[in-house]
Amino acid sequence: MVLNIENLTGGYSRTAVIHDISFNIKSGEIVGLIGLNGAGKSTTIKHILGLLNPHAGHIEVNGTRIGEDTEEYRRALAYIPESPILYEELTLNEHINMTAMAYGLDEATAWERADKLLKMFRLEEKGRMFPTHFSKGMKQKVMLICAFIVEPDLYIIDEPFLGLDPLGIESLIELMVSEREDGRSILMSTHILSTAERYCDRYVILDDGKLLISGTLDELRTGMNMPGASLDELYLSLTGGARSNESTHS
Ligand SMILES: Nc1ncnc2c1ncn2[C@@H]1O[C@H](COP(=O)(O)OP(=O)(O)OP(=O)(O)O)[C@@H](O)[C@H]1O
Numbered sequence: 001m002v003l004n005i006e007n008l009t010g011g012y013s014r015t016a017v018i019h020d021i022s023f024n025i026k027s028g029e030i031v032g033l034i035g036l037n038g039a040g041k042s043t044t045i046k047h048i049l050g051l052l053n054p055h056a057g058h059i060e061v062n063g064t065r066i067g068e069d070t071e072e073y074r075r076a077l078a079y080i081p082e083s084p085i086l087y088e089e090l091t092l093n094e095h096i097n098m099t100a101m102a103y104g105l106d107e108a109t110a111w112e113r114a115d116k117l118l119k120m121f122r123l124e125e126k127g128r129m130f131p132t133h134f135s136k137g138m139k140q141k142v143m144l145i146c147a148f149i150v151e152p153d154l155y156i157i158d159e160p161f162l163g164l165d166p167l168g169i170e171s172l173i174e175l176m177v178s179e180r181e182d183g184r185s186i187l188m189s190t191h192i193l194s195t196a197e198r199y200c201d202r203y204v205i206l207d208d209g210k211l212l213i214s215g216t217l218d219e220l221r222t223g224m225n226m227p228g229a230s231l232d233e234l235y236l237s238l239t240g241g242a243r244s245n246e247s248t249h250s
Contacts, residue, residue, distance in 0.1 A: 002154050002185040007057035010047050017043045018209040025185045032196040033189040035206035041189040078147035082158040084139035086131045093127040099146040117145040120171045137163045157188040197231035
């Protein structure tokens with residue numbers, strides 16, 4: 001199991017934002033983390049990254065908890081945030097070198113991978129430029145390149161398709177599918193359900209900090225007795241149901 005989350009309760013203060021969440025990701029799986037605004041997707045991701053401490057439950061990456069071996073835990077994953085985080089004083093090439101250093105990659109391997117990725121995302125002429133001056137989509141591509149040179153066991157991608165042009169989206173999907181074929185895993189949070197439906201192997205659906213349901217599309221259809229339904233239809237039915245329960249209780 002690449003990622004195993006058991007009974008995770010947590011948040012930013014003593015008040016929990018996510019409650020008793022359990023799910024896992026096996027090697028070679030793309031899993032979609034789905035939920036309305038405020039459902040708890042980013043909070044769950046922050047817990048996986050070790051930026052928040054669980055109130056209860058635990059998280060393992062490749063069988064290791066963060067407290068057992070922080071370096072090994074962190075090295076197994078690469079995170080691509082929704083809003084790019086870049087260093088003002090570093091060029092694009094220097095971002096690549098810094099990532100390689102941080103993950104202990106040798107320079108030749110890192111550059112062999114980076115050259116392909118730079119071409120794929122049409123940034124091969126921009127190596128000496130400063131990404132803080134790039135457009136939003138170009139900045140996001142820099143984050144993607146830095147993550148994909150690492151080839152970690154687990155990618156965590158927050159809203160991967162936002163801000164990318166159609167060619168960028170196509171390249172990213174191509175990369176994700178090829179990483180999956182190589183046995184790597186991806187957890188991606190997204191609101192773009194039509195794309196999620198095409199590429200995710202399983203879904204974890206959150207609502208109001210709780211796990212509503214998880215499984216493959218077929219499992220969700222069977223569980224909800226909606227044969228042939230699209231992910232969009234399943235999701236709307238689920239969250240619509242959750243909302244109307246809420247109003248009955250209030
Ligand atoms: N830094 C923070 N401090 C306190 N509460 C926070 C913080 N960030 C988020 N929250 C709260 O945690 C809850 C879950 O938010 P979260 O950001 O995890 O949602 P999300 O599913 O990622 O939403 P979105 O789709 O809008 O990105 C919300 O009620 C939000 O107000």
